[in-house]
Amino acid sequence: MTDTAHTLGTSRTLWELVERRAALTPDRPVLLQGDRALTFGELRERAERCAAGLYGRGVRPGTVVAWQLPTRIETAVLSFALARIGAVQSPVIPFYRDREVGFALRESKAEFFAVPGVWRGFDHTEMARRLGARGVFEAYDSLPDGDPDVLPPPPADGTGVRWIYWTSGTTSDPKGVLHTDRSLIAGGSCLAHALRLTADDIGSMAFPYAHIAGPDYTVMLLLYGFPAVMFEQFALPEALAEYRRHGVTVAGGSTAFYSMFLAEQRKQPGRKLIPSLRLLAGGGAPKPPDIYHAVVREMGCQLTHGYGMTEVPMITMGSPDDTVENLATTEGRPPAGMEIRIADGGEVRLRGEAVCQGYLDPAQSAAAFDEDGFLITGDVGHVTATGHLVLTGRIKDIIIRKGENISAKEIEDLLHLHPAVGDAAVIGLPDPDRGERVCAVVEQPPGAGPLTLAGIIAFLREQGLSVHKLPEQLEVVEALPRNDALRKVLKYKLRERYSGTPTP
Structure with a gap:
């Protein structure tokens, strides 16, 4: 991090950061959108x-x-x-x-x-x-x-x-x-420090500004004094003209974005998709090592991936000067000031200035931190000898699709309202384009009529479920696998069974 960026990172408030950057470089652009x-x-x-x-x-x-x-x-x-x-x-x-x-x-x-x-x-x-x-x-x-x-x-x-x-x-x-x-500010500083950006870079925001990544990214712009192109609606190949027009050097968002860029690149192999692009960066969903190698090989740019969540916008991040092995197989290293503790069972716990203050619900806040003030993430992993974090799974029963957390229980509760559903389990399955896809596995009561994915989607939409949470796969089983004690559904068995099943 440059001396100027480090000094600005000590700002007490976001408004103080805006004022200090505006005093330094008032005429430099910060946000670009279309002709504006x-x-x-x-x-x-x-x-x-x-x-x-x-x-x-x-x-x-x-x-x-x-x-x-x-x-x-x-x-x-x-x-x-x-x-x-x-x-x-x-x-x-x-x-x-x-x-x-x-x-x-x-x-x-x-x-x-x-x-x-x-x-x-x-x-x-x-x-x-x-x-x-x-x-x-x-x-x-x-x-x-x-x-x-x-x-x-x-x-x-x-x-x-x-x-x-x-x-x-x-x-x-x-x-x-x-x-x-x-x-x-601490989260944005972590991101800026890891990516080794300069005032000559041009970034991009292809994600919702209302996401925690919004301030994370904007803080980075304020620290380093470079602009970003904003996309109100992101779709490829339509967005490529704006990337090229403004000479974007840093793009990304999540695994889904990497896959989208790769798909476009493969339409014209050998011709660089975005000539100015030198770095793809993101997080929010698992990144298969194959994606890293494909981006570097086919797009001719570096790829750095990180680990963050709404509670802690930036935890670790790969750095462009990391080894190929670390960039492909880890989530990067934490910055100074971010403590990672691996608790019993491999659970990842966090403490640092970028960690949230808790939740609106006091009961949720009380359960979120351990006795030493570390945030209990529910993720499982380990730290390598070089200080890089490797995530191996999640305790929390959530699905991360295109960087957004989806509650399996919310979908299950709505599925139980369907007259042709006796019981249901919703799982996330590995998907090269989405990170994970939503799969609904259901038991039917005796005498129930046939179920189709289109019918389930229509029902869930009638119940008011957001479009990005709708299942992309439906499996109907005679009986969900359960344990012998409390008859809990064994979701890991469903993941094992359907992980190799392509999306219908």
Whole structure:
């Protein structure tokens, strides 16, 4: 990390980081989208004017403001405006629907809710009203505006909870993860340090800005003073023109992104897909070693993969100067300040500034940390002699599809409502494109009619399940495998049975 980036990393709050970067390089771009560009100086000025407009609407330090917005320049401006006030932000992934959004609004007690209006054919404003959300306003093309002179001084302390992120974890309902400005700055600093980036790089955001990766990545831009291209809707090959137009040097997101880029590269072997690209980087899902070797061999760039979660946005990260073996088979090393403890049974536990403060639910918080203050991750692994982390499995019963956590129990609970389902087990199966795919294995009651994947999907959609959680595979069995004691379903046997089964 450069001396300047290291100094900026000591900022107490995100707003202080914005001000310090804007003072250093006010005319350098930070966000690029289509024909638009926002400089670091403009980010500070627009965010402060937006903060004044929000203040005029009644937003104060500590006010909870939820927002469900796509990856746009306006979304970043709004988020930093809320950071300028010292409000508590609750970002919600744009493709969540009534079930998740309603839960987040109720549990966070949000007093305001920013939505994009009609986006990708779905009316978010109508959903917000249907859910009885308070303080609903649209923030897609235009943002609240006002005179910054009305604002109180910016927050001076970055250790208070100012962020509520949502993760489904192992339960039916999402969990509200509590972060501070300092924990997000620490996470972004970890990422920046590992990737060895410079002010000459050009990054890209092809993931939802409302994901924990949003501030993680933006902190990196502020530390190093380079821009990123924002993609409101990411799809290949359509997005390639923007990568090439802006000369993107760093891209990625998760294993699913690597596979998508590879698929496009293979359409024109021997011709570099993105001429300026030197690094793919990401995390959020298992990375098969074959993917690493294929990217390096066929795309002509390096690939670094890491380990993070909503509770700890950056835990370990591969570095471009790591060995080929470590880049292909490990999750990288932790930065200074991130402690990894391997507990009994190989469970990974974490302690450091980037670790969250716990959960909205005090009972969940109490169960999340051990007696020494280490976060209990539920993941299993070991640390090599060189300090690299190798993950070998998960205790938590979650499925990670395209970098997003999906609760098996939530889908199972809904499947049990189907009249032709007697019992159900939902598992994640290895998938080269998605990281994992969702597979539903069901028993049927006597006399039940036949089940089809299309029928199950239609039923789950009627129940309000988000599209990204829908099963991609259905297996109907005479009896689910169970143990002899409590008759618990043995999911590992199902994974063994169906891991080699291709998606229908």
